[in-house]
Amino acid sequence: MIALVGYTAILVALAAALGMAVQGARSFLQAESDPRRMLRWPVWGLLAGAALAMGALEVALLTDDFSIEYVARNHSRDTPLIFTIASAWAALEGSIVLWGLVLAGFAIAVFWSIGDRDRMGAAALAVIGIVALFFFGLMASAANPFATLDFVPLDGNGANPLLQNHILMAIHPPMLYLGYIGMTVPFAFAIAALATGDGSAAWLERTRRWSLLAWTFLTLGIVLGGWWSYEVLGWGGYWAWDPVENASLLPWLTATAFVHSSIVQRRRGMLQAWNIALVIATFALTILGTFLTRSGVVASVHSFTQSAVGPALLGFLVVVLVGSFGLFALRAHLVSSPPRLDSLASREGVFLLNNLLLAVFAFVVLTGTIYPMILEAFSGDRVSVGAPWFDRAAIPLSLTLLLAMGLGPLTPYRFAAPDLMWRRLRGPLQAASIVAAATVLLGVRPITVVITIWLATFVISGITGLAHRRARSGEGGYLAGLGGIFRKNPGFWGGMVAHVGVSLMAVAIAFSGSFNVRQTITLDPGESAPFDGYTLTYEGPTLRQEPNRRVIGAEFTLWRGTSRLGTLEPRLNQYSNQVQAIPTPSVRWGLREDVYLSLVRIEPGTARVTIDAFRFPLMWLLWAGALILVGGGAWSFVGGRRRRALDRPMVTARV
Amino acid sequence: MRRYRMFLIPAGGLLLILIGFLVFNIQDDLVYYKVPGEVVGNASIDATDRFRLGGQVVPGSITGGDGAVEFRVTDGVETVSVVHVGAPQQLFQEGIGVVVEGTWDGSVFNSDSMIIKHDEQYRTEDGGVYTPEQRYPGE
Numbered sequence: 001m002i003a004l005v006g007y008t009a010i011l012v013a014l015a016a017a018l019g020m021a022v023q024g025a026r027s028f029l030q031a032e033s034d035p036r037r038m039l040r041w042p043v044w045g046l047l048a049g050a051a052l053a054m055g056a057l058e059v060a061l062l063t064d065d066f067s068i069e070y071v072a073r074n075h076s077r078d079t080p081l082i083f084t085i086a087s088a089w090a091a092l093e094g095s096i097v098l099w100g101l102v103l104a105g106f107a108i109a110v111f112w113s114i115g116d117r118d119r120m121g122a123a124a125l126a127v128i129g130i131v132a133l134f135f136f137g138l139m140a141s142a143a144n145p146f147a148t149l150d151f152v153p154l155d156g157n158g159a160n161p162l163l164q165n166h167i168l169m170a171i172h173p174p175m176l177y178l179g180y181i182g183m184t185v186p187f188a189f190a191i192a193a194l195a196t197g198d199g200s201a202a203w204l205e206r207t208r209r210w211s212l213l214a215w216t217f218l219t220l221g222i223v224l225g226g227w228w229s230y231e232v233l234g235w236g237g238y239w240a241w242d243p244v245e246n247a248s249l250l251p252w253l254t255a256t257a258f259v260h261s262s263i264v265q266r267r268r269g270m271l272q273a274w275n276i277a278l279v280i281a282t283f284a285l286t287i288l289g290t291f292l293t294r295s296g297v298v299a300s301v302h303s304f305t306q307s308a309v310g311p312a313l314l315g316f317l318v319v320v321l322v323g324s325f326g327l328f329a330l331r332a333h334l335v336s337s338p339p340r341l342d343s344l345a346s347r348e349g350v351f352l353l354n355n356l357l358l359a360v361f362a363f364v365v366l367t368g369t370i371y372p373m374i375l376e377a378f379s380g381d382r383v384s385v386g387a388p389w390f391d392r393a394a395i396p397l398s399l400t401l402l403l404a405m406g407l408g409p410l411t412p413y414r415f416a417a418p419d420l421m422w423r424r425l426r427g428p429l430q431a432a433s434i435v436a437a438a439t440v441l442l443g444v445r446p447i448t449v450v451i452t453i454w455l456a457t458f459v460i461s462g463i464t465g466l467a468h469r470r471a472r473s474g475e476g477g478y479l480a481g482l483g484g485i486f487r488k489n490p491g492f493w494g495g496m497v498a499h500v501g502v503s504l505m506a507v508a509i510a511f512s513g514s515f516n517v518r519q520t521i522t523l524d525p526g527e528s529a530p531f532d533g534y535t536l537t538y539e540g541p542t543l544r545q546e547p548n549r550r551v552i553g554a555e556f557t558l559w560r561g562t563s564r565l566g567t568l569e570p571r572l573n574q575y576s577n578q579v580q581a582i583p584t585p586s587v588r589w590g591l592r593e594d595v596y597l598s599l600v601r602i603e604p605g606t607a608r609v610t611i612d613a614f615r616f617p618l619m620w621l622l623w624a625g626a627l628i629l630v631g632g633g634a635w636s637f638v639g640g641r642r643r644r645a646l647d648r649p650m651v652t653a654r655v
Numbered sequence: 656m657r658r659y660r661m662f663l664i665p666a667g668g669l670l671l672i673l674i675g676f677l678v679f680n681i682q683d684d685l686v687y688y689k690v691p692g693e694v695v696g697n698a699s700i701d702a703t704d705r706f707r708l709g710g711q712v713v714p715g716s717i718t719g720g721d722g723a724v725e726f727r728v729t730d731g732v733e734t735v736s737v738v739h740v741g742a743p744q745q746l747f748q749e750g751i752g753v754v755v756e757g758t759w760d761g762s763v764f765n766s767d768s769m770i771i772k773h774d775e776q777y778r779t780e781d782g783g784v785y786t787p788e789q790r791y792p793g794e
Binding site: 520 | 681687688722741743744745746
């Protein structure tokens with residue numbers, strides 16, 4: 001019964017998506033039409049269908065309806081409530097239902113923003129309709145969440161152990177999804193700008209906040225993924241250049257390039273065609289990312305369920321690439337802006353450098369990610385690309401990006417006179433050199449770490465200097481002035497906050513990359529071993545039964561000299577529905593460094609334990625920087641919303 | 656259009672150079688992945704070549720413990736003997752999928768790194784995939 005309701009809801013949404021595509025296209029083709037009237041039913045139908053489908057799936061899970069295969073596979077009678085609810089999007093078919101629901105919500109928001117005779121808005125909704133058509137088509141066929149079993153099992157398999165192991169598994173994928181799906185809106189408007197041949201920055205103005213929203217969620221999703229793999233999965237790190245990680249980084253790189261280059265277009269009317277190309281690339285990369293994670297084509301430490309969804313996504317990716325870039329080739333000359341770069345020594349010039357670096361970065365990561373697939377297709381050899389290859393490219397690119405990040409905000413538009421630049425840069429340069437020299441005196445030797453410190457200080461001192469001068473000249477007291485600049489120009493200052501976050505993260509990555517220590521230690525109960533200035537005492541094994549799992553652990557006391565720092569308990573969590581236990585590391589946070597223990601093995605009988613002990617310096621800085629980065633993105637979005645009616649003089653491409 | 660062509664030719668050229676450089680550079684960092692069927696009797700594998708070997712641990716083949724462990728992995732076609740230095744992970748057991756990294760001397764694979772395949776599918780004791788039918792047969 002619920003299966004029938006759910007499947008009908010999917011068909012309703014599918015029909016509504018078709019309606020959106022057709023009505024949107026008709027409204028676009030008729031000069032005198034009201035897309036609000038023509039699209040009302042399809043857009044609401046899409047949302048109603050998607051919401052009903054999601055609701056039906058939740059009801060099926062909550063009522064233990066094991067006649068539905070998805071429920072039988074991902075739920076059992078004794079699954080805790082929170083994991084039952086989260087199971088609705090924690091496996092492949094359900095995650096696509098969530099995808100459809102979010103897309104439908106975004107479609108409504110776009111629908112509210114369009115006006116009478118709004119051909120661009122109509123075309124954008126038609127594009128969103130086509131994207132929705134694909135995803136609901138997937139639900140109706142290859143990834144049907146309401147497929148029924150021809151028998152009714154007494155109980156189901158239970159929630160995914162990775163989900164039960166940590167609630168973050170219920171949050172991290174949806175955050176990435178919000179980022180991925182959010183990119184659909186700028187993409188739809190970019191295609192609409194091409195279709196209408198509108199060479200103004202109107203499509204950017206209309207999607208600026210969408211891009212920031214999607215970018216912020218994408219950033220949050222990537223950071224949560226890194227935190228999860230470090231803190232919960234115990235892979236001994238937060239980033240491994242794994243194909244699935246790369247899949248989330250790729251659209252982030254192009255989206256970051258777009259967030260920057262769109263500023264140039266809005267301020268100086270340049271880069272119109274380039275912006276459209278970047279948005280198309282970003283959207284295509286989100287589909288590629290979904291394909292990589294969902295098709296099983298890449299050998300990865302993440303191995304997801306494989307299904308017929310893979311070929312469908314690949315087909316859709318080809319359609320997106322051919323359709324979008326075909327349209328681009330035919331119509332880009334209509335929207336392209338004349339070159340008006342006065343001088344490379346200008347803020348536009350720095351933005352160009354930023355875009356060039358990010359594009360090359362994305363290109364390198366893309367090459368390393370799909371090279372194994374191409375090699376396997378042609379030679380049959382299965383390979384993976386090692387992290388050192390990515391590091392070799394990523395380190396110089398990131399350092400140059402930091403340099404651009406330091407120069408950009410201090411460089412004026414149009415032309416930067418050398419004496420002006422010297423006046424502005426002298427302070428940050430001095431601060432950076434002093435801090436870098438102090439770091440060397442404190443004994444830090446690796447050249448990449450010193451350069452990173454230098455650049456990070458350069459960026460941060462430049463931004464704080466700028467804030468300091470503006471706050472002093474602002475109205476009221478110093479603090480009121482400081483608050484005032486954030487409120488008056490949330491876009492710029494949100495960006496500056498994000499820059500500070502990135503700089504801090506760069507320092508943390510350089511330190512944890514250069515100074516991490518790993519040691520494998522084997523101990524009998526009661527024994528102690530030295531570990532990098534600490535002493536670890538193995539107190540003994542632990543075993544306990546928790547409501548939904550059995551926990552096998554090893555208890556350690558951590559000492560520095562004679563002072564007892566605390567207890568660590570790396571463990572293995574065993575869930576009833578999976579033979580493989582899930583290892584969970586134990587991390588002791590510290591200002592200087594984290595001590596991180598990961599359980600390798602406890603010998604049955606003797607209780608002799610083997611652990612991997614790691615030392616990761618300055619990890620708190622990585623997470624703090626990430627929080628600041630996301631906060632900056634969020635502020636430029638939220639603050640921009642409050643001031644939407646007031647600022648933003650429209651700069652068009654053809655003034 | 657003319658302006659585009661002027662831009663596209665040098666940009667495309669630079670892109671090709673970049674691709675060439677990247678692919679040329681990638682060779683040293685490639686880690687090959689093989690299954691027993693591709694290893695046994697393959698004369699082209701040098702005794703110094705490091706690669707990853709994947710397969711399932713043959714039930715009853717595990718000997719040793721603690722510092723080193725010996726076992727056999729199979730892909731269902733061929734079987735390879737593995738000597739792994741270091742404590743095997745807790746998850747290591749008969750029938751499980753493993754990926755070991757090391758060298759092959761023609762008769763034994765010497766490994767110093769082991770990954771237990773982690774996947775979203777729920778595995779039964781013999782390595783098969785659970786279906787609700789097997790676990791909870793219906794009435």
